[in-house]
Amino acid sequence: MSITSNSTQLADDVQVPNYDRKALKSRIVHLGLGAFHRGHQAVYHHELLNQAPSDWGICAINLVGGEQLIKSLREQDHRYTVLEQDSESQSWKNIGSIHATLHPELDGLNAVLEKLAEPQVAIISLTITEKGYCVQSGNGALDWNNSAIIHDLNHPEQPISALGVLAAGFKLRQQRGLTPVTVLSCDNIPENGQVIGRALLEFCDRQDPQLAQWIRSNITFPSTMVDRIVPAMTPAALELVSHKLGVADDCAIVCEPFRQWVIEDNFIAGRPEWENVGPQLVKDVVPFEEMKLRMLNGSHSFLAYLGFLAGYTYIYQCMEDPAFKRATLKLMLQEQAPTLTIGGDVDLEAYAQTLIHRFANKEVKHQTAQIACDGSQKLPQRILEPMRKLIAMGKPFPCQAMAIAGWLRYLSGNDENNQSYQVNDPLFSSLSQTLSGAETPEQKVLALLSCRDIFPQDLATNPAVIAAITDSYRQIMTKGTAAAVASLSL
Structure with missing residues (x-):
């Protein structure tokens, strides 16, 4: 037995849809049906539908992987459970805002492209992670050497990348004279x-210049800032949900109570009134993005590599170590916060304390190994850009240097107990080759900094940067990661 709209009576304290789900249409098409979308945007939209029912439904699409998730959602009439919890509270919600799903492997690529070209579609949103954009880490330009991009340029009617799929879908809209749409990225970029x-x-511009011109006139691309810690589900979390519901829900989400969504109000074809249920609609998202990317995500990366190496499986365990907690606050307030341009009405010290409280939530078991994935894609904006700004201010950056040194140590694939682990990073093969001949700390740091896809030349050749990262790496290798982190808070 599983959770469905017809056969399961949920507990009274589970918030359920009070809107007519049969009236929903695919006004929003979402690419990237992962845990974050199900625990963030879809929840906001569900709450808006509960407050003001409409026909604004979500059709969620996975382009690569996730076939079983979609099969499971279909068996549950596209409803699933979200548990928001910390040590003080629990809130249960049965989400119904997703009314349809598609996958090229299950439904055929043509069904996906036709969905993008349906007349009522007004918003195409995305959570496809940094690597899904197929851009170069250093400058944001399209990576023409990306295998998916090469394929899609040569096979425009059989795309495999998100960019190729969007282009093919927009080609259909252009040919059919359909209305404009908004592309809404919700990734941490x-x-x-x-x-x-x-x-x-x-x-x-390279594949179809006429289509490019049509896109310039008919598509808007507002920026967003999204925030909620949504860890990967564990067997224990699934058991917690099934015990509460009395039935299995393989699509369930367990996440923290905190959430935030800041959206640039630039929608060419209308939008739901999300501001009525919490999201902020603003003219400029950048200050909010920088605050979150540097103070939250930058700290997460710091904890992911150094915490993992120190033997901590979860982020909350790092917060139980006073040295890690002090070093994280130092990173936030002394190295990340000074680089921000957000208005003075935002209390950055209070924000930092809120982040520490969130990181310490034992009910949200966010794995350091999960956050450690794709460092080559994440560190440039989370650590390197604020490092550059600190250098321009003439300020030291010991915590940022320790974060990069921790990543370098993590790339070895062996922890301090000589236990091997898998490094998940799209550039891992080239990074390993670059580092293979380096032996001393100095050689390893210089080899890492030579990777221009990650480190811009002004940082990579800066003597202060080289010295700081080398010193941090030497401390990790000689004293151990925990002792190296403890030295930051002295």
Whole structure:
């Protein structure tokens, strides 16, 4: 037995849809049906539908992987459970805002492209992670050497990348004279709207210049800032949900109570009134993006590599170590916060304390190994850009240097107990080759900094940067990671 709209009576304290789900249409098409979308945007939209029912439904699409998730959602009439919890409270919700799903492997690529070209579609949103944009880490330009981009340029009617799929879908809309749409990126990338817009236009300028011109006139690309810790589900979390519901829900989400969504109000074809249920609609998202990417995500990366190496499986365990907690606050307030341009009405010290409280939530078991994935894609905006700004201010950056040194140590694939683990990073093969001949700390740091896809030349050749990262790496290798982190808070 599983959770369905017809056969399961949920507990009274589970918030359920009070809107007519049969009236929903695919006004929003979402690419990237992962845990984050199900625990963030879909929840906001569900709450808006509960407050003011409409026909604004979500059709969620996975382009690669996730077939079983979609099969399971279909068996549950596309409803699933979200548990928001910390040590003080629990809130249960049965989400119904997703009314349809598609996958090329299950339904055929043509069904996906036709969905993008349906007349009522007004918003195409994305959570496809940094690597899904197929751009170069250093400058944001499209990576023409990406195998998916090469394939899609040569096979425009059989795309495999998100950019290629968008281009093919927009080609159909152009040919059929359909109304404009908005592309809404919800990934953790600075100025994500500009990133997806630039990448798509660079791609189409080469593949189909007339389509590129049509996109410039008919598509808008607002930026967003999204925030909620949504860890990967564990067997224990699934058991907690099934015990509460009395039935299995393989699509369930367990996440923290905190959430935030800041959206640039630039929608060419209308939008739901999300501001009525919490999201902020603003003219400029950048200050909010920078605050979150540097103070939250930058700290997460710091904890992911150094915490993992120190033997901590979960982020909350790092917060139980006083040295890690002090070092994280130092990173936030002394190295990340000074680089921000957000208005003075935002209390950054209070924000930092809120982040520490969130990181310490034992009910949200966010794995350091999960956050450690794709460091080559994440660290430039989370650590390197604020490092550059600190250098321009003449300020030291010991915590940022320790974060990079921790990543370098993590790339070895062996922990301090000589236990091997898998490093998940799209550039891991080239990084390993670059580092293979280096032996001393100095050689390893210089080899890492030579990777121009990650480290811009001004940082890579800066003597202070080289010295700081080398010193941090030497401390990790000689004293151990925990002792190296403890030295930061002295």
